[in-house]
Amino acid sequence: MPTVILVRHGRSTANADGVLAGWSPGVALDEHGAAQAAALAGRLAGLPVSAVVSSPLQRCRETLAPLLAARPELPSYTDDRLGECRYGDWTGRKLAELADEPLWQTVQRHPSAAVFPGEDGESVRAMQHRAVEAIRDWNERIEREHGPDAVYLACSHGDIIKSVAADALGMHLDLFQRLSVEPCSVTAIRYTPMRPYLVRLGDTGEFGGLVPRPAQGADHDAVVGGATGAP
Structure with missing residues (x-):
């Protein structure tokens, strides 16, 4: 079965501002995120990528643009199931403020x-279910069209990627906050008929993300939406 390269979008303006973007329209990459996206094609050079699938949100499409420009032959698709968690009334609010919510x-x-909370708020369970379902469906399609050893790329969001990685590891969803996925990081999962293998997790190719930064909430809390990558 195929190997999926899960790429989190580059750092966005919302990440830099410590805001939970969710499905807010018009959230673009900031200058640092654009540089991360520009470097992505080089990081993936040599990988025989067969296809690219993306969340429909702008920050993911911008992340993939340099790669697709460098490899115009790649078929490219979007899938709403890889879109960000629907945070409902939390959308657009500061993470530091949300940390005080029960x-x-x-x-x-x-x-x-x-x-x-809110009319369009989603459960974390539902988020994981549709994300894992999307990857499994794309695995079948990619294998059917490109063979069992194919590699494809899926660009998505922090909590989405963490939930898919947790599924691959056989982790209960209640443990998925133990995983961290930085902006423009690469997580790779090789699927087989018996089990998935997590072969990369949150690989950015650099060590700046290891430098301690001020916490969003308590210093032991996971960042809702994924690490912001902000200095």
Whole structure:
């Protein structure tokens, strides 16, 4: 079965501002994120990528643009199921402010019980289900069209990628906050008929992300939406 290269979008203006973007329109890459996107094609040079699939959100499409310009022969698709978690009324709010909400602790400690507030708020369980379903569906399609040893790329969002990696590891969803996925990082999962193998997790190719930064919330909390990559 195929290997999927899960790329988180580059650093966005919302990441830099510590805002939970969700499905907010018009959230673009900032200058640093654009540089990350420009470097992505070089990082993936030599990989026989058969196809690219993306979240429909602008920051993912901008992340892929330099790669697709360098490899115009690559078929490219979008899939709403790889779009960001629908954070409902939390969308567009500062992470530092959200850390004071009672739901924050549920998201940290018992995310499988978390449902984001508001008419379009999504549960973390539903988010993982549709993301894993999308990857499994694309695995079948890519294998059918390009063979069992194919490699394809999927560009998505922090919580989406963490939830897919947790599934590959056989981790309960309540443990997925133990994973960290930086902007423009690469996570690779090789699927086989017996089990998936997580062969990369959150690889950025540099070590700047290891430098301690001010926390969003308590210093032991996971960042909802994924690490911001902000200095």
